[in-house]
Amino acid sequence: MDRFTSITAAEAGAAKTSVVVESFGSTWLFTLARKAWHPKGGKHVSTVGSLPVAPATRYAAEYLRSIFTPGTKAPLHVHSGPEAFFAVSGDTCLETPAGVQTARGPGTSLMIEAGPPMLLMAIGTVPRQGFALILHDADMPPTTLMQAWHPQGLCARQLSSDQAQKPAGN
Structure with missing residues (x-):
């Protein structure tokens, strides 16, 4: 899970297995990927x-x-x-x-x-x-x-x- 400043920024950092969501006052990028994967930009919040x-x-x-x-x-x-x-x-x-x-x-x-x-x-x-x-x-x-x-x-x-x-x- 990663947090971004905008939908555009999150979409730019997304993979094919990502979903961009606006909720709880933030823009989130949820990605199903191997543990080592990280998007370009954004702030990593959690690996679940x-x-x-x-x-x-x-x-x-x-x-x-x-x-x-x-x-x-x-x-x-x-x-x-x-x-x-x-x-x-x-x-x-x-x-x-x-x-x-x-x-x-x-x-x-x-x-x-x-x-x-x-x-x-x-x-x-x-x-x-x-x-x-x-x-x-x-x-x-x-x-x-x-x-x-x-x-x-x-x-x-x-x-x-x-x-x-x-x-x-x-």
């Missing part, structure tokens, strides 16, 4: 990955932008490819049958492989603004909603702990 993808004839990349207030959660779902998250602000909690992952603060990232059911929740005390990428087999749906799995409430406990530690008056 590598992503564990299964062999496929062709891939599709679905990019998402989200704003979650603390306590907001995505519906229970699974992905047909890995998903990577990047926080512009706020804190993230991801619960799966294997347990919980958290990322706190701007510039943090998380990743989950294809397959396990998941619950994504904003925790902390400030809104979580962020991006996600689902890189999947183009012949499969990127996301499937599900109800068969029941989270243990690990992210809700994180949120309760954060709220209890929040200074009075905030």
Whole structure:
């Protein structure tokens, strides 16, 4: 992920596998490439990955932008490819049958492989603004909603702990 001063500058630095996005007050260049690749210009913000993808004839990349207030959660779902998250602000909690992952603060990232059911929740005390990428087999749906799995409430406990530690008056 790289940040640029304008769409024109980002497009000039892009590769064939790049996407230019204006969001959260910045111009972003998202690129699927080997770790050593860097665009011309811009400011490198983060390298998220590598992503564990299964062999496929062709891939599709679905990019998402989200704003979650603390306590907001995505519906229970699974992905047909890995998903990577990047926080512009706020804190993230991801619960799966294997347990919980958290990322706190701007510039943090998380990743989950294809397959396990998941619950994504904003925790902390400030809104979580962020991006996600689902890189999947183009012949499969990127996301499937599900109800068969029941989270243990690990992210809700994180949120309760954060709220209890929040200074009075905030």
